[in-house]
Amino acid sequence: MATRLYRQHRLWTKTLNYLIHPAIETTLPSNARVAEIATGAGVWLLAAARYLPDSVSFVGFDSCKSQFPKLDALPKNISFETQNLLKPFHQEHLGTFDLVSLRSMASQLGKEEWELVARNIVLLLKPGGYIQWMEADIEHCTLMQQASQASCESLTLLASSALAYLRSKRKDPSGCRGLPEIFNSLGLEFCAQDTFSSDLDPELRAEFTDIYARTLLGTMGQAGLQLWNGWSCEKVRELERKVFGELETDEVYWRCDFRVVIGRVLVVVKK
Numbered sequence: 324m325a326t327r328l329y330r331q332h333r334l335w336t337k338t339l340n341y342l343i344h345p346a347i348e349t350t351l352p353s354n355a356r357v358a359e360i361a362t363g364a365g366v367w368l369l370a371a372a373r374y375l376p377d378s379v380s381f382v383g384f385d386s387c388k389s390q391f392p393k394l395d396a397l398p399k400n401i402s403f404e405t406q407n408l409l410k411p412f413h414q415e416h417l418g419t420f421d422l423v424s425l426r427s428m429a430s431q432l433g434k435e436e437w438e439l440v441a442r443n444i445v446l447l448l449k450p451g452g453y454i455q456w457m458e459a460d461i462e463h464c465t466l467m468q469q470a471s472q473a474s475c476e477s478l479t480l481l482a483s484s485a486l487a488y489l490r491s492k493r494k495d496p497s498g499c500r501g502l503p504e505i506f507n508s509l510g511l512e513f514c515a516q517d518t519f520s521s522d523l524d525p526e527l528r529a530e531f532t533d534i535y536a537r538t539l540l541g542t543m544g545q546a547g548l549q550l551w552n553g554w555s556c557e558k559v560r561e562l563e564r565k566v567f568g569e570l571e572t573d574e575v576y577w578r579c580d581f582r583v584v585i586g587r588v589l590v591v592v593k594k
């Protein structure tokens with residue numbers, strides 16, 4: 324899993340060409356506090372810590388601590404804490420961050436949870452602080468052909484089955500499309516969205532497709548374990564063999580939008 328998160332991170336940063344949205348980076352004070360929610364292995368957070376000055380401090384939050392980097396290998400300005408992002412954060416963190424970043428939650432959140440998470444995050448920010456939320460619009464991934472009659476039945480079946488499984492678990496990956504509206508409804512002062520195509524750099528097409536296929540196969544692995552809708556582990560393994568057979572032909576690739584939505588909490592002007 325951690326290897327996939329590192330590969331995903333490289334893909335994101337090569338496509339966006341930034342870790343921190345340019346409109347945010349210029350506003351960060353020298354002693355900024357930066358958080359990453361649902362940090363996983365802390366890949367983005369550690370890259371941001373290498374990029375920003377040592378005077379900046381960093382906290383990574385995740386509900387599962389098994390992927391956190393080893394504490395003794397970390398500089399003093401980086402820490403990790405367990406936290407369910409659907410629950411209120413501890414009082415000591417409220418209103419203390421200049422930037423809170425979040426990435427790749429699309430397959431984890433239900434319809435109403437997108438707004439709940441945004442609310443919880445906004446409470447972490449100082450006045451003038453920024454939220455940066457990065458999502459691949461996986462629900463609207465398209466299979467692109469590079470040859471006529473390219474075979475893609477198994478890839479198509481994989482995507483439709485994995486998305487159907489997620490929906491059966493009440494997850495709503497398309498919720499990422501509503502983030503600008505959610506930010507506006509929460510009264511964030513400045514909102515902007517960058518949309519990049521995952522095939523912007525042709526050299527990254529195969530890499531995105533491989534990562535996406537493995538992510539969906541992971542989802543179907545869960546479906547197989549639960550014997551969901553006639554699936555079994557054996558049936559998923561069989562699908563996996565066919566999927567990689569189709570990918571080996573190099574005649575199809577997946578494409579989707581990478582979105583970065585940013586918003587700033589109102590600055591309170593004292594009279």
Ligand SMILES: C[S@@+](CC[C@H](N)C(=O)[O-])C[C@H]1O[C@@H](n2cnc3c(N)ncnc32)[C@H](O)[C@@H]1O
Binds near residue numbers: 360363408
């Ligand atoms: C696909 S990983 C993304 C990791 C990281 N954001 C990145 O881009 O490298 C999703 C992460 O969300 C975390 N997660 C899922 N549900 C969560 C919740 N309710 N509260 C906190 N973290 C959660 C998982 O533990 C996992 O680490």
